[in-house]
Amino acid sequence: MRNSRVIALALGAVLATAPAGAQDGADPGVPAAPPERVVSMNLCTDQLAMMLADDDQLHSVSYLSQQARGSALVEQARQYVPNRALAEEIYLMDPDLVIAGSFSDRTTLDMLRRLDVPVAVFEPAGNLSDIRDRVRRMGAVLHREEAADRMVARFEARLAELSAQAPPEGARPSAALYSANGWSSGGKTLPGQIVTAAGFDLVADDFGLAWGGFLPLELLAMSDPDAVITGQPYPADSRAEEILDHPVVAHLKRDSMRGIVSDQDWSCGTPLVLDAIARLSDARLAASGAGR
Amino acid sequence: MSLLSVSGLTIHRGKRTILREVGFDIGAGELIGLIGANGAGKTTLLRAVLGLLPATGHSSLAALPRRDRAKQAAWMPQAREVAWPVSVERLVTLGRSPHLGVGQAMGAADRAAIDAAVGALGLEDFRHRTATNLSGGELARVLIARTLAQETPLVLADEPIAGLDPAHQIQTMRLFAGLAQQGRSAVVSIHDLGLAARHCTRLILLGGGRLVADGAPGDVLTPDNLTDHFNITAHFAQTEAGPIFQPLDVVGMD
Amino acid sequence: MTRLMLVLSALVLALTGAALVIGPANAPYGDSLAALFVDDGTPLTLVMREIRLPRAILALAIGASLGMAGAAMQGYLRNPLADPGLIGVSASAALGAVLAIQTGLAAAFAFGLPLAALAGAVLGVVLVLALAGPRGASITLILAGIVVSSLAGALTSLVLNLSPNPFAASEIVFWMMGSLADRSMDHVWLALPLIALGLALLATLTRGLEALTLGEDAAQALGINLTRLRLTLVVGTAAVVGASTAVAGTIGFVGLVVPHLLRPFVGARPGALLWASALGGAAMLLAADILVRVVLPTKDLKLGVVTALVGAPLFLHLIYKTRRQMA
Numbered sequence: 001m002r003n004s005r006v007i008a009l010a011l012g013a014v015l016a017t018a019p020a021g022a023q024d025g026a027d028p029g030v031p032a033a034p035p036e037r038v039v040s041m042n043l044c045t046d047q048l049a050m051m052l053a054d055d056d057q058l059h060s061v062s063y064l065s066q067q068a069r070g071s072a073l074v075e076q077a078r079q080y081v082p083n084r085a086l087a088e089e090i091y092l093m094d095p096d097l098v099i100a101g102s103f104s105d106r107t108t109l110d111m112l113r114r115l116d117v118p119v120a121v122f123e124p125a126g127n128l129s130d131i132r133d134r135v136r137r138m139g140a141v142l143h144r145e146e147a148a149d150r151m152v153a154r155f156e157a158r159l160a161e162l163s164a165q166a167p168p169e170g171a172r173p174s175a176a177l178y179s180a181n182g183w184s185s186g187g188k189t190l191p192g193q194i195v196t197a198a199g200f201d202l203v204a205d206d207f208g209l210a211w212g213g214f215l216p217l218e219l220l221a222m223s224d225p226d227a228v229i230t231g232q233p234y235p236a237d238s239r240a241e242e243i244l245d246h247p248v249v250a251h252l253k254r255d256s257m258r259g260i261v262s263d264q265d266w267s268c269g270t271p272l273v274l275d276a277i278a279r280l281s282d283a284r285l286a287a288s289g290a291g292r
Numbered sequence: 293m294s295l296l297s298v299s300g301l302t303i304h305r306g307k308r309t310i311l312r313e314v315g316f317d318i319g320a321g322e323l324i325g326l327i328g329a330n331g332a333g334k335t336t337l338l339r340a341v342l343g344l345l346p347a348t349g350h351s352s353l354a355a356l357p358r359r360d361r362a363k364q365a366a367w368m369p370q371a372r373e374v375a376w377p378v379s380v381e382r383l384v385t386l387g388r389s390p391h392l393g394v395g396q397a398m399g400a401a402d403r404a405a406i407d408a409a410v411g412a413l414g415l416e417d418f419r420h421r422t423a424t425n426l427s428g429g430e431l432a433r434v435l436i437a438r439t440l441a442q443e444t445p446l447v448l449a450d451e452p453i454a455g456l457d458p459a460h461q462i463q464t465m466r467l468f469a470g471l472a473q474q475g476r477s478a479v480v481s482i483h484d485l486g487l488a489a490r491h492c493t494r495l496i497l498l499g500g501g502r503l504v505a506d507g508a509p510g511d512v513l514t515p516d517n518l519t520d521h522f523n524i525t526a527h528f529a530q531t532e533a534g535p536i537f538q539p540l541d542v543v544g545m546d
Numbered sequence: 547m548t549r550l551m552l553v554l555s556a557l558v559l560a561l562t563g564a565a566l567v568i569g570p571a572n573a574p575y576g577d578s579l580a581a582l583f584v585d586d587g588t589p590l591t592l593v594m595r596e597i598r599l600p601r602a603i604l605a606l607a608i609g610a611s612l613g614m615a616g617a618a619m620q621g622y623l624r625n626p627l628a629d630p631g632l633i634g635v636s637a638s639a640a641l642g643a644v645l646a647i648q649t650g651l652a653a654a655f656a657f658g659l660p661l662a663a664l665a666g667a668v669l670g671v672v673l674v675l676a677l678a679g680p681r682g683a684s685i686t687l688i689l690a691g692i693v694v695s696s697l698a699g700a701l702t703s704l705v706l707n708l709s710p711n712p713f714a715a716s717e718i719v720f721w722m723m724g725s726l727a728d729r730s731m732d733h734v735w736l737a738l739p740l741i742a743l744g745l746a747l748l749a750t751l752t753r754g755l756e757a758l759t760l761g762e763d764a765a766q767a768l769g770i771n772l773t774r775l776r777l778t779l780v781v782g783t784a785a786v787v788g789a790s791t792a793v794a795g796t797i798g799f800v801g802l803v804v805p806h807l808l809r810p811f812v813g814a815r816p817g818a819l820l821w822a823s824a825l826g827g828a829a830m831l832l833a834a835d836i837l838v839r840v841v842l843p844t845k846d847l848k849l850g851v852v853t854a855l856v857g858a859p860l861f862l863h864l865i866y867k868t869r870r871q872m873a
Contacts, residue, residue, distance in 0.1 A: 222593060239717050251592060
């Protein structure tokens, strides 16, 4: 009895770590020769691919990149053929490389692999240092390593510049990220790091929500943040987003720093987050200049 | 003074005509027994007279507005439904509701009526018992008390003595007869022709979809009527102890 | 019986006080209550007036609505198993509300949402009464209720499924289980007029329900207008359940359990049960909403879950009692 249970546990542990292990070895997504007809099927891989690809290398991006709501590079995206991330459609485009996100439909990716289409899967960036890794990997996958290296260098330089503008510990204003269902992101998430890089302390961190979590509205109110950052609402209504219209949230936003809404630059882990950080930082400086 | 006047009353159900051209008048001080075989239409007639069923023709009760009708006539249905386990006293009190305005509390007159009804039916010891725990006969007496507590000039009752023991049957018929002495009237549908003969001042016989006979018991309970509409022969005699009626044998049925 | 009302009123008062001072902010009770009346400039005032107060008012109003509607339904149908939720009124109201939200009708004009929920509720009740007959045997009534509930639930899921909003699909949980979390005074003004109207309508049913103890025939002969009674019942129930569902989602068992519990205390009189159930329902929902905040404060525990967890064992107890009586 006991032995079989130990074996079962061991087996479970091995299986759980197996996917991670596969990632660390030889990268299965990097093609041998530079790809000439790339299809990207995920909003964030679209953005990175568009920024790094050579002329004529990228053939298609997902339709989401062509919508103003989530895409920071709408105009650029419109040059490409849109796809709906379906295996049949993508296969008929005859790509020599498909780039997907780790949350893309697994059955679709399995189908593409069965049809002998090379697939490179990218995890979403969870923090600022992940962005460097993603840029480098995209460069490797597209055989555009030099462009990628230049991008990383620019990214690090500008990030250092922006960080220097941040006030020291203890003098930083407080900010609360608040989105649907009362979700508040903390300092270990990408949105959280955007905010801290702009010189704020996060309310979520005070409540132990470093990885993000549900923040009761009462606690948001009691913490009286200097800035409340909400996202853009989705079309149609949902009850999940209703809380963002609550009078308490409106009240807090009215008294806090103006013009702080997370937008397209926040949605993906690309160097474009620097623009978001810059805007936040400017807002902070403007508010503190007004004697807050 | 007419308490109820009915003329040309015709009742249809679907394609069938249950009763055709029924007419009669009821004055004060009468105890009328409504008799007829099963399915003759006794319940239907009473409900149509009250306006609870659609019918063509005229019924002075049905023509009244709801509240006035409730103060003019009290109705005791055959089905002795009591939906909730309320107390006996509460059930009898329901008889007073036509006299009470919305949210109006009970007055002395109401309490007197309830006490009188409870006393008349011998329910003093039952006041606080739960109505749904009573036997069939006891419940029947409670519902009769409710009808009496309503203190209306006219009482219509559908088989009120069914299921009562002989003593209570006679007592109840005497109660209704007593109403007649007070200047009120009662119409009771009844199967026990013996009791009907002994206590009712007048009988109305329904049969073949019509009102067949209307008059004193001796005039209605003729051998021909008994054969044609009840399929029985009977012994009917006037004695010193009053009229005695006893069905003897079945005739004309297989 | 008035002693019962006094006890219930005191209970409701105490629970309202508790509902006002219990919450994640964990402020001292005295300060919390003071902040309701005096603006001390701290965020606590905001919390008390804009978060706790509307929540307490809604728990009270919706609890009273469901309690009275349940008592009215049971009184009219002469069946202790009737519950507004059991006969599909809540599910139909939810469908009306979801349609209003997703088509933008709710945003188009104020009160668009509760009126749409009211319309859904009326249609649902009419459908159930038509399917089961006005005096349906319990089994036909319950079956008709299942039909309407399932249909409305399926359509609600469909509407949410087809919504362009990514969060909409998971909303079905709310419409099935109910919640009062973070309601604002806007929700209070939205729901309260219709709830007040519905309660007023249902309260007029006292005489009729009492007379119905003797059955429909006798009640009619006692001067009760049964057609008008039924109409008042339908509109009143639809109003309170429609408004309650529009704001709080589906909350079951309150309308079923509260009249059951209180019936022995009012001598089984259906008319007296109306206001007693209103107070009892308010108490039950306030208590449930407090439990939701106390038991699992970090998780979003749904109100309907708590009322179901209370209601189900009570049902078991009833079955047990009935079996013992039959044996």
